[in-house]
Amino acid sequence: MTGHYTIYGALGSPYSMKLRAVLRYRRLPHIWAHGGGALAATAGKVKAPVIPILEYPDGSFANDSTPLIYDLEARHADRGIVPPDPAQAFLAHLIEDFGDEWLTKAMFGYRWLREVDQVQMSRWLAFDQMKGGGIGKSQAAAEMFRQRQVGRMGIVGCTEANFPLIEASTRAVLAALEAHVTDRHCLFGSRPSLAEFGLYGQISQLGVDPTPEAMLRRDYPYVLRWLLHIDDMSGIDGEWDAPDAPPAPVVEALLGIIGALYFPFLIANATALAAGAxxxxxxxxxxxxxxxxxxxxxxxxxxxxxRFAALPADARAGLEPLLARTGCLAPLQAA
Ligand SMILES: N[C@@H](CCC(=O)N[C@@H](CS)C(=O)NCC(=O)O)C(=O)O
Known part of the structure; x- marks a missing residue:
């Protein structure tokens, strides 16, 4: 294949699944390279050693899924995932950011807090990396990886003490999505935006790991199935909602969670940093x-x-009532 992208990623990496789903929907020719051997090809090619790493058709490498998504928007006009309406584009970005930065705690917590998930997932992730190699070596590698990940739980806030909030917020998101997907397919029309892909990345993992998979199957079965829809949207040809259409109820519900939880989180962190705490x-x-x-x-x-300050004045004014109702306006306006 010439003129193709290569995604270096992993099935257990939420951001890799997110980026792969974006390239699939966008019909950008690509190779999915996963596992230890594939990743070796990227050694030293990017500054921060996190996956996914994207190799461009010209042989250059870059990572960090959000800037990659915007760069692909700039390079390829067809089947973009940023709504052309600036107000919708802002909301989609905010929801994506919440998925990437908060819901990842659900991904990490459900995977590494309980033994049943730790054991199953470390074994599968080692299996994905080694693709064979013998059960003894595979399970030994799994155990090393498990210890390393469990050791990092406190750093990312995935502790037993914090888990009630992580779980409550995850259930609130899943409940809003369950009500939505049985009614409409996408958030800003009949085609997906970066919001769906941000949510999908993290939730895709909840659909695999034993404890959250059981929860989804029991309590949010249509979201569990919807994950497979988002994974490959290459066959979808849809339209954006009209700019003056009222946002889907799920958008308001997600903004309500962001206002109640995500902004308080971001502000408490920024305030502590500024105070040197x-x-x-x-x-x-x-x-x-x-x-x-x-x-x-x-x-x-x-x-x-x-981003909010840079919106055209009419787009910002149009968003204000919705953002105010959901507790997002004051945090966005604060200096
Ligand atoms: N902001 C990055 C985050 C990527 C990221 O955190 N990747 C994880 C796997 S999902 C990683 O590679 N972690 C490195 C490690 O575990 O050492 C993105 O959006 O792509």
């Missing part, structure tokens, strides 16, 4: 949460505010 705490949905500060998430907050 090493940890921060906040309460949302009736649950306490505490974590070490993260510079990257302070950048996310600044970026969301800058």
């Amino acid at each position: 090493e940890t921060f705490r906040f309460t949302a949905l009736g649950h306490d949460y505490t974590q070490g500060t993260f510079k990257y998430q302070a950048k996310c907050l600044a970026d969301l505010r800058a």
Whole structure:
């Protein structure tokens, strides 16, 4: 194949599944390279060693799924995933950001808090990497990986004490999506936006790991099936909602969760960082949460505010009632 992209990723990596789903929907020719041997080809090619890594048709490499998505938008006009209406584009970005930065705690927590998930998933991830190699070696590698990941739980806030909030917020998202997908397919029309792909990346993993898979199958069965729809949308030819159409109820429901939880999280983190504190705490949905500060998430907050401020005045004004109702307006306007 010439003129193709290569995605270096993993089936157990939410951001890899997200990017692969984007390239599939966009009908951009690509190769899916996963596992240890494939990843070796990317050694030293990108600054931060995180997957997915995208190799462009010209042989250059880059990673970080959100900037990659915007770069692909700039390079390929057809089947874009950023709505042309700036207000919808902003909302889609906000929901994607929430998926990437908050829902990833659900992915990590459900995978690494309980033994049944730790054992199953570390074994499968080692299997995906080694593709054979003998059961002894495979399970030994799995055990090393499991120890490493479990050791990182505290750093990303996935502790037993924090899990009630992570679980409550995950269930709120899944309940909103379950009501939505039995009514309409996508969030901003009949074609997918970056919001679907951001949510899909993290939730795709909940659809595989034993404990959350059982929860989805029992309580959110249509979301579980919808994940497979988003995984390959190459056959979908849809339309964006009209800019003046009222947003789908799921958009308001997700913004309500973002206002109640995600902005308080981002603001508590940024405030603690500015004060030179090493940890921060906040309460949302009736649950306490505490974590070490993260510079990257302070950048996310600044970026969301800058995007909101840069909207055309009429788009910003049009969004204000919805953002105010959902608790998102004041956090976006604060300096
Ligand atoms: N912001 C990045 C995040 C990518 C990321 O965190 N990837 C994880 C796997 S899903 C990773 O490679 N972690 C490196 C490690 O575990 O050492 C993106 O959107 O692509």
